[in-house]
Amino acid sequence: MAANEKTQTWRNNSDCCSWDGITCDSKTGNVVELNLWGSSLEGPLRSSSGLFKLQYLQSLNLSSNNLAGVLPDSIGNLKYLKVLRLSECSLFGKLPSSLGNLSDLTLLELDGNSFIGELPDSIGNLNQLTKLLIASSKLSGKFHHALLNLTELTAINLVSNQLEGTLPSNMSSLSKLEYFNIGSNSFSGFVPSSLFMIPSLIHLNLERNRFNGLLDIGNISSPSKLQTLSLGGNKISGPIPGFISKLVELSSLDLSFWDTLRGAVDFSMFSHLKSLASLDISTLNTRSIVDMSLFSDFESLNLLSLSRNTVKFGSTLNLLSPIGSLAIASCNISEFPKFLQTQTSLFYLDISQNQIKGRVPEWLWSLPGLEYVDFSQNSFTGFDGPAGVFQKNEIYMLDISSNAFQDPFPLLPKSMTFLAASDNRFSGEIPKTICELDSLETLVLSNNNFSGSIPRCFEKFNTKLTVLHLQNNSLSGNFPEESVSVGLISLDVGQNRLSGELPKSLINCTGLEFLNVEENMFNDTFPFWLRSLPGLQFLVLRSNEFHGEIYSPEGSLSFPKLRIFDISKNLFTGVLPSDYFAGWSEMSSGVFIADNKQKRFIGISFSNYLKSVVLANKGLQMKLLGTSFSMYKSIDVSGNRFQGEIPESIGLLKEMIVLNMSNNAFMGSIPPSLSNLTNLQSLDLSRNRLSGRIPPELGKLTFLAWMNFSYNMLEGPIPQGTQIQSQDSSSFLQNPGLCGAPLQKTCSGGEEDAITQYEEDEEEDQVLSWIAAAIAYVPGVFCGFVIVHILTSYRHDWFKRIFHYFS
Template identity: 35%
Template sequence: MRWFIWLSQLFYLLLLFYSQLTSSSSSSFNSSSPLLCSQDQSSALLQFKQLFSLSEIASLDCDISYPKMEFWKEGTDCCSWDGVTCDSVRGDVIGLDLSCSMLESTIPSNASLFLLPHLQRLNLAFNDFNISQIPSGFGRFAKLRYLNLSHSLFDGQVPLELSHLSQLSSLDLSGNFHVSFETSVVKRLVQNLTKLRELHLDEVNMSSVSLTSFRNLSSLASLSLEACKLSGSLPDLDIFGLQNLRELNLGYNFLIGEIPSSFSNLKALSSLSLGGNYLNGTIPLSLSNLKELSYLDLHWNNLSGRIPSSLLNLKELSSLILTSNSLCGKITSSVSIRNTQSLENLLNLTNCFFVGPIPVSFGNLTKVTQIILSHNYFTGQIPSSLSNMKYLNFINLSYNKFEGSMPISFGNLTKVTDIMLQYNNITGQILSSLSNLKYLNVIDLSYNKFEVVENQQFLDLHANLLQGNLPVPPSTMIAFFMSNNGLTGEISSMICNASHLEILDISNNNLSGKIPQCLGNFGHHLSVMDLRMNNFHGTIPDTFEKDNSLATIALNGNHLEGKLPKSFVNCTNLEVLDLRNNKINDSFPYWLEALSELRLLVLSNNKFHGPIRNHKNKGLFFSKLQILDLSHNEFTGLLPRIYFENLEAMMISNENAQEPQYLAQHFGNYNGYVRYRVPTGSYQDSIEVTVKWSKIELPRILTIFTIIDLSSNQFQGEIPHTLGRLKFLRLLNLSHNSLTGHIPSTLGNLLALEALDFSSNKLTVKFLCN
């Protein structure tokens, strides 16, 4: 029995020891776990935290930033704090990542940070240290392997004490353009930091530094000295003995002379950036010997001659940037592209003085995602072989002298987002197949000689960067979408030859002049005439013929004046009439009562005046009207009570529809002509409403959306009780008039009302007492 008790006690002690051992192997603890972090290191971190204030501006350049130190709390294990890494056995703090932590202050040389002797990784990048000197205390971290102080607004000379970090494999001081290096410090660094593999000093001032000793950093794999004010010729840098170097960036300095052939000694080089210097001469053939090269950037230099024929045949080359040099000749004779499939990212040859046609063999670069050949002197037709680049998402061939038509195969570039062809001499048709490219965001075809071909029926190029005059659609065109571009000039009367047109949407451009008279007698097919948000002036044509199919007339946002054309009464299928924001000067067009299908009548922000007279038609009128906006005019007299009694669409709910219904969501059968060719939902009516003096643009109009806005006029008298019949009215605005009397109690019947504005009138409140 005694042995059993002893065995039980032993088992309990073993279990307790195992529990403590496993819990100490983790750097994350809850509040009830034993503290792994030592008290002195925890105190050092909390004391370091007290130095800083938090500022979002301090880490403005970060994609994601947040105050990591804010979550450090006394009495909790520092090994569980955000940004802190501990040794899993001893509990020593070995890593501290406070990058993008919104820190703002200076770091004194006696800061408690330097009391963490076991630190191996330290990242303080993207903070604001108030243009203070880099503390010499960083030299105390004898075990430090990784140090990142980039983009943190340090100042002054790099302290010599950094050369004490003999275990360092990565040093990044880039982005501190107030910091400078002395040659003596560089020599000490190179002498002592023999394990250094990454050295990034972009934008650090090294104008007084001699770099001859860099050849002793035999372990260096990445060297970035961009914008460091380096000068001299490349052979003087004496870095070509660095056999392990994989990345070299010397861009945006003051380097001169030719690119030396000795670059071929850097056999491991995969990325070479020499752009933004003053290099001249030719591209050396020896670069083709860099078999591992995947990224080559030589832009913004004075290089001349031809591209070595073997350069594009490098198996690993994925990005080639030669922008803004003086390269010459026909690219066909200087580049041989046969089975090259290595380029898979970027080919940038812009502004290089190339002439002649693009070689058909460019189509062999099937993995390229971006091709930029702009600002050259390329001629001939754009080769259809470019469509073989099935991963292409950006193509810029602008500012050349291309002729002929756009390749039909461009419609197969399913991943493309941007097509830039402006300033060429391209003729022929604008491809209707471009509308099928679902990722296409920008297409700039301006300053070419495009025409719309005679057999085209549906063309949608809205929301691009098209410039110049409005193209004339052919007679067979059915739908013509050119909205949201930069088109200018007048509408040619030849547009009226497109007698089969059903939808004309040229809204949101900079078109000017007068609206052609012939648009009023376009034939029997046109259902949408959207000319809004342009600079048209003059009067609206009074030529609308009987038996037309117009369902939408949107002329808002122009400079139209005069009276409304009475031939509008011939538009018996009209559902939407939007004339807001013009200069129309007329009395209320009571004769619109004859339009039994009218759902939206917007005459706001014009110069309509006088009383709204009694109707002259018998029976129902405006019965389908769901939006009536007469605001910001000069109407006088009483509110139109007789109209309120006829607005049946605001008295009956249609919320029971299974799916949301919108105005102009689809087109019906008008006068026996079926609009089966125009895709459903191709065009949507929109409206701008005012709620509490804030304007809201509704890109689509639900059929359940009902508005009466008669604000900012000169109406007088009382609010009619008949408004209470409009049970499903959602927005009622009678503000800024001269209305008197009481608010009728019948308005309590407005069950769907969401916004009500009677402000700035002369109303009185009637209190009811029991």
């Protein structure tokens, strides 16, 4: 049925009991069920809605509609309700306490919304509730003790929320519980042994939390019904209890990231679990060796993950079970596993991060179902067989990065969606055959020796190609407009020999988040048009021949989500106005924006492409890789020709970690507003024309581990403070007027006596000048915010003086 066909059958002149989605009681004619699942409903549920006047309603299903808004208290009017389904409805806000009025409720399903706060205390009134399903929301707080009173519960699903704290010790009071899933939260402490005392429990998922310490299952007399046990991704440590071998009904077991503290593991305990279909014992931190022959007699094992353990297998190994997914990454394997020849059901293979040399055997591609293959971080040199050896397969993902593969580049199947071949020895032009991969979404060819121009065919992928990384090759010529797929999210062509202008067609990539063109020969003005890209988080133009001003009076340069801004070592000029950084809200707040788009398959991470840029941090060149990007917020405008004063609005970027404005011609005083950057770790203002004194407030920046003020025209005493005084004297050299430690030049008595008065006068001047700047440059409500922020940043007596100033 189409999404909106139900309500299309509704007519004012007909009996509503005949309408699709409505069920009435045959005796009373009262509406008892309303099912409008996936009916394209739009708009919030209002408390005055006629829906809440259906007092005899027993079942309500509005799932998969766009009901953006809060769940109104009026929901409590439906006192006969037994089933309430509102999953995937874009609901938000707190859950209303009136839910507790629904004393007949047996099923509460609210998955996939954005509810916040804790479960209401009134949840304890739902004595008939059998299923509580509020997965993938934003609930916070602890596990509500009121749930322990709901003894009819058979299922609790609170996976992927923001819950924390410990679990109650008396979980066994939920004596009818069959399904318990609180994975992907922040629960901590010990796993209560009472969970394993629940005789009805079938599914137990505690993965990806912060549970720690030893696992005590306790003494269980009756046979366990557990079929699923997921404890992976926690901080559980110590020996793996042998009692697990008695959980003979288990079909899925995840003990990944269990820390045995380099202790021994008796892997034979798993040989008793003959019903296993899925086993993940990766990353156990054990000195014991996993012998693959242990799994020879398993008949149902389909998913097996042993990564980051030491694994051995004999030449005659034969597995009876039809393995579909095998992960043996980082297992100290030095030869290609031959037992795979008989695994005709294999569709996922991860043998990355081993020491396998030589060529990939031709027989691997005879496995008919193989779709996802990860060979990365080995020492492979090529593929056995003809050039098109695996064109007959429908391979979707292939990662051969970080090996020693060399020409010729393999012919690829047209089904390919993910190709990573970085860090190899490929040369010559990028093969035109790549243009024939109609479904390609991710292409990573970085760190090879490809030459020639960028192929003009990538535009043909339209919205499909989202990742294009060609970093550190020998590509030359202009960047063709035709090489831009409008679906790009991440583009990296850094460290090549590209020239000319940036392709203006990038303006069509509305989802672009990462743009790196560092270390090329681009000769262009600043790409102001990039401000139209709402999601841009990383902009790196360093070491090119970009020139001209980076400020346009025609419109503010607002990058609301920018986390890294590196335009260093170019030819940029001009003066930056005082409000230049006023619209850079991501660096002004602590909001985290995920940037690591990891491809996952049935719970196992597939090797992800790595973003990579070089940043100047603490005076050194630092290469930023992968997940490190989530930690950094930095600005580097060094090595240009900027003049004028450092914008006061720099002080708004309180989440910034690295600031480098060195090697320019900035003049005037160092803005005291820098003291607002409480997360700043590295500050470089060297080789400019800055004058006046170093603001003493900078001494209060407790994370500021490295700073450089050398080669300026600064004067007066170097401020006292642990961070400043811990710097090497080279950080203050070639400022003839500076004195005091750590320099050898001592200050005269007059200068030392005057420093306190100077700080007070300087503070007053900066407060008033910044308020004036805010009034002049920052419009509307934001102006008010800036002023309030400044006022509250200074001492109480100054608040009174400024208030008097404005009155």
